[in-house]
Amino acid sequence: MKLPRIAIAALLAAAAVLAPVSAATAATADSGSDGLQQRIDAVLAEFPGGVQTGPDEVSWQDGAVVLNLEPEGQLAARSVGSCATGAHCVYSGVGLSGSKLTFSTCSTQSVAPLGAPVASMANARSVVVRAYNNVGVVGSVSANSWASTSSWGVTKVGC
Numbered sequence: 001m002k003l004p005r006i007a008i009a010a011l012l013a014a015a016a017v018l019a020p021v022s023a024a025t026a027a028t029a030d031s032g033s034d035g036l037q038q039r040i041d042a043v044l045a046e047f048p049g050g051v052q053t054g055p056d057e058v059s060w061q062d063g064a065v066v067l068n069l070e071p072e073g074q075l076a077a078r079s080v081g082s083c084a085t086g087a088h089c090v091y092s093g094v095g096l097s098g099s100k101l102t103f104s105t106c107s108t109q110s111v112a113p114l115g116a117p118v119a120s121m122a123n124a125r126s127v128v129v130r131a132y133n134n135v136g137v138v139g140s141v142s143a144n145s146w147a148s149t150s151s152w153g154v155t156k157v158g159c
Contacts, residue, residue, distance in 0.1 A: 004127065006020070007108050010100065010137045027131075034136070036056055036069050037055075038056055040052055040056070040122070043058055044058060045062070047123060049061075067108050070095065077122050078144060080096075080122040080123060080124040080146050081096035081122050081143060082096065082100060082122075083096070083100070083102065083122035083123075083124045083146075084102070084124060085124050086103050086104065086124065086125060087101075087102050087103060087124055087125070088103050088121070088122065088123045088124065088125055088129040088157060088159070089101065089102045089103070089121070089122045090103075090111050090114055090118045090120075090121050090149075090157060091114075091119060091120045091121070092114055092115070092116035092117070092118070092119055093117070093119050093120065093121070094119045094120055094148060094150065095120060095121055095148075096120050096146055097120070099114060099115065099116060099117065101113055101114040103146060103157065104146070106127070106158060106159035107158055108126075108132065108157070108158030109128075109155055109156060109157065109158060110155065110156050111155060111156060111157060112155070117150065117153075117154075118131070118149050118150075118154035118157075119148070119149060119150045120146060120147065120148050120149055120150075121141050121146060121147055121154070121157065122141070122145075122146040123141040123142065123143060123144065123145055123146065124144065125143055125144075125145060125159060126143050126144075127159045128140050128141070128142055128143065128157070128159065129141045129157060129158070129159050130157065130158060131149060131152050131154045131155065131156075132154065132155060132156040132158070133153040133154060133156075134153075134155055138152040138153060138154065139152050139154075
């Protein structure tokens, strides 16, 4: 079934509305997967043609449109580009493109596994991430932001 663009827009708007509205549903259900499943069931009932493709995911049009629901009470992710919340990432391409190397700890670590010069860097953490070369610190990226780093000669990163 092919959804027209207006239906897709309505679907996305409804998904944003359903999350807070589902608080009443969540109040009567166990916190956790039962409340989440009830929210998914409500979305599937409201928007026919969807398929549950994961514990928190519904998709339409063979995955062309995908909805991921946050469990109640969790903070929404604040990723930077494709760099997930709580991590910092280096990319081989400009503008957060190309191959990506993700760091989930703040210890200073080598970027050598990227296999290419670091052209851009994303920081999806709440602290500053520093970039180093063989001499010392060559730049930094503020919390929840990114930078072009092609000219920095980055060999290591850390917080």
